[in-house]
Amino acid sequence: MPAVIASAPGKIILFGEHAVVYARPAIAIPVHQVRAKATISATPTSQSGEVRIIAPDIQLDARLDDLPADQPLVLAVRGVVAHLGITRLPALTLRVSSSIPIAAGLGSGAAVSIAVIRALAAFLGHTLSNEQVSSLAFTVEQRLHGIPSGIDNTVITYAQPIYFQRGQPFQTLQASTPLTFIIADTGIHSPTAQTVMDVRTAWAAQPEVYEKLFDAVGQIARQARFALENGAPEELGNLMKENHALLQQIGVSCPELDHLVRTAHAAGAYGAKLSGGGRGGNMIALVSAENAETVMNVLLASGAKSAISTSLQPLEQD
Numbered sequence: 001m002p003a004v005i006a007s008a009p010g011k012i013i014l015f016g017e018h019a020v021v022y023a024r025p026a027i028a029i030p031v032h033q034v035r036a037k038a039t040i041s042a043t044p045t046s047q048s049g050e051v052r053i054i055a056p057d058i059q060l061d062a063r064l065d066d067l068p069a070d071q072p073l074v075l076a077v078r079g080v081v082a083h084l085g086i087t088r089l090p091a092l093t094l095r096v097s098s099s100i101p102i103a104a105g106l107g108s109g110a111a112v113s114i115a116v117i118r119a120l121a122a123f124l125g126h127t128l129s130n131e132q133v134s135s136l137a138f139t140v141e142q143r144l145h146g147i148p149s150g151i152d153n154t155v156i157t158y159a160q161p162i163y164f165q166r167g168q169p170f171q172t173l174q175a176s177t178p179l180t181f182i183i184a185d186t187g188i189h190s191p192t193a194q195t196v197m198d199v200r201t202a203w204a205a206q207p208e209v210y211e212k213l214f215d216a217v218g219q220i221a222r223q224a225r226f227a228l229e230n231g232a233p234e235e236l237g238n239l240m241k242e243n244h245a246l247l248q249q250i251g252v253s254c255p256e257l258d259h260l261v262r263t264a265h266a267a268g269a270y271g272a273k274l275s276g277g278g279r280g281g282n283m284i285a286l287v288s289a290e291n292a293e294t295v296m297n298v299l300l301a302s303g304a305k306s307a308i309s310t311s312l313q314p315l316e317q318d
């Protein structure tokens with residue numbers, strides 16, 4: 001049997017992280033320049049039920065049965081097996097690789113889960129709908145993060161720009177003008193589960209303050225959707241600045257992110273903000289196509305550990 005391969009893109013949150021956990025709207029886009037890949041091949045020489053998982057990025061080479069039950073790859077595999085009602089897997093090897101930086105706000109965890117879920121289902125002769133894939137990936141995120149909003153698994157499964165509000169059907173978005181973004185990494189690993197829990201603690205201590213902050217972020221996401229769909233990069237940039245200021249008040253920025261955000265503004269970006277869980281990971285800057293290289297180089301010269309450019313094209317969605 002030939003190997004089965006599935007892959008999934010990274011993602012970046014343009015507006016609304018953290019507030020989205022509290023049912024405010026948010027906007028996210030796929031980042032196709034980075035991807036997670038899962039390859040499954042049969043290992044006929046092994047006994048049925050023998051599943052080997054190889055993930056060099058996290059120095060993993062082990063039998064499924066020897067791994068902890070809450071290991072993310074184990075959760076993804078077992079989720080598919082339970083969903084399909086399979087009692088015993090054929091002997092197989094699952095290889096996972098990813099160019100998406102880990103714990104950096106680019107959705108590496110969700111992308112790996114989605115690639116694994118798709119590859120395993122296909123290997124077992126099933127085609128899952130996007131809705132099923134997204135829901136299985138959400139279950140993995142829940143076991144890992146406790147209270148994920150669902151934005152990561154949704155944007156990565158559908159690989160489209162989305163306007164997302166918890167508890168409501170998501171909507172795909174179409175930019176009316178090409179938009180160029182620079183994504184720059186502080187190099188600081190910051191697990192999303194930690195910042196999400198810290199925000200939960202702060203919210204529980206000061207609910208009125210945090211509800212107001214989340215309302216303000218939600219309002220920005222609504223305005224941003226309008227600006228995105230009506231071709232106003234300057235306005236989008238200003239909204240990113242406002243969103244970053246609110247994320248600072250929410251308590252999820254850090255000096256390194258603030259420094260890169262200021263640097264991007266000084267280099268002529270329309271706007272910049274942290275993206276994702278915060279306290280490290282990536283920031284994102286909206287730039288003109290002409291200024292993209294300059295902003296990227298200035299960010300790299302000012303402490304960013306790596307940077308990529310991505311764009312949103314009006315035709316990305318049919």
Ligand code: PMV
Nearest residue numbers: 017018105148149192276277
């Ligand atoms: O996975 P990250 O780091 O891009 O963060 C996800 C966004 C949060 O709003 C912080 C959490 C969530 O589940 O929505």
